[in-house]
Amino acid sequence: MVRWDMEISKDHPRYRSLVTRERMSRLVDEGIVAPTGLIAHGRGEAFDYLLGERTIPVADAAARVAAAHLLEASHPVISVNGNATGLCAEALISLARAIPARMEVNLFHYSTERVERVCRYLEAAGARDLLGRRQESRLDGIASDRARCATEGTYQADVVLIPLEDGDRAGALARAGKVVLAIDLNPLSRTAAESSVAVVDELTRAVPNIERHVNELRDRPEERRALISDFNNARNLERMRKAMCALLEPAPNK
Ligand code: PTJ
Secondary structure, three states: OOOOOOOOOOOOOOHHHHHHHHHHHHHHHOOOOOHHHHHHHHHHHHHHHOOOOOOOHHHHHHHHHHHHHHHHOOOEEEEEOHHHHHHHHHHHHHHHHHOOOEEEEOOOOOOHHHHHHHHHHHHHOOOOOOEOOOOOEEOOOOOOHHHEEOHHHHHOOOEEEEEOOOHHHHHHHHHOOOEEEEEOOOOOOHHHHHOOEEEOOOHHHHHHHHHHHHHHHOOOHHHHHHHHHHOOHHHHHHHHHHHHHHHHOOOOOO
């Protein structure tokens, strides 16, 4: 493999994006991020441009509803893959503690060695009681290895948070009767459409936002239930698509 040294200037207008790309690419070498995870990341970056790379109010409202579901759940689980680990391990661990929820490593590109690497990475970042090394159960209706899951985790969960998920698994989780909370920058994805709540926002912004809402809603059960019953995911996605289209419109009188 050809290696390179790259110093990214802090003055570069896309400093943060470049640093993240370099980290994700290094994490491919370490077996944490799958090579195709870089393609998924690039697609996410493109959609984030259409949001102006910021959390818009519609997305934050969905993050609040996701927080309400996580607090109302009797068995909430956060499902974690390679990209989510590479992008925001610490924030996901912090969110899991705040709820509290179990974290389960669930990989699309599965091997026992890769699961072990991802688990160790998360544990070095502070994760405890991780699930995913043993996956004794299977979700019906998925052909891929992603059908595997931990009995104590996703299999028994009533609410599952899925950052950056593929559409097949999101659909299978929904058909299994679970409340599916997705974080996905693509409002047209099957994952966004199949989920109960799609937070259309960048993962590293969405996860701390959800945690902030968890802390605000902790002692407000009535508000939580009202948020959940008033939410409509199809309407949420339509608003997100409109917001993205609006950003593509030419500025008036220019
Ligand atoms: O680590 P593994 O083996 O489990 O593989 C993980 C990937 C991401 C490769 C796998 O789940 C996959 O193929 O995902 P997809 O089907 O490409 O979907 C990824 C979705 O996440 C796309 O709709 C992207 O727009 C979106 N996305 C990418 N980066 C971000 C994102 N959404 C939010 N924040 C991001 N940073």
